[in-house]
Amino acid sequence: MLNLALTVGFALVGVAFALSFARLLMGPDATDRVLALDTLYINAIALLVLLGIELASPLYFEAALLIALMGFVGTVALAKYLLRGDIIE
């Protein structure tokens, strides 16, 4: 039961990955691409959490936490760059 649910979960998150990546390639403006990158790191966290349950290993949680931290910093830096033309003034 749980294995089937995990397979379905992996498939759904994989499709979500593909759609976000399509927006990253299509995105008419740079802000759309930043938003797509933001969504991609959220999807990566979801995928890592699923992998942690599948392999029954708490190790993947640390990677998810690191991706959450670094993804936020990256989004803020990119948005700040688009807003001001500079990151640290």
Add this chain to the structure above:
Amino acid sequence: MSPLAEVMLSVLVVAGGVFTLIGSLGLWRMRDFYTRLHGPTKATTLGVGCLLVASSAFFSITGDGLSLHEVLVSLFLFITAPISAHLMTKAALHRRLESLAELPAVPAESPQTR
């Protein structure tokens, strides 16, 4: 693992996957940036939230004791999602991206012009 716990975990995992997909579908389908910004917030809060609750329950059931460090990730995401959305909207306004919404009509006799 008891059958009830397994059913509960399966429902949480599938719900998390569905919400993550809905978020990316919104990002892909919506027609301007300001509506597109609305989609991925579902993936952040509900999608990853459900998955983290499932992970926390799974490791609490199979592991030694209560596993609560998943709450850290969801707390961090809940705090940072509005901040990054705010900054991206500011950047979009600065770049003068056009919106689908029409501007409100200028009233014929506005009090300021008198």
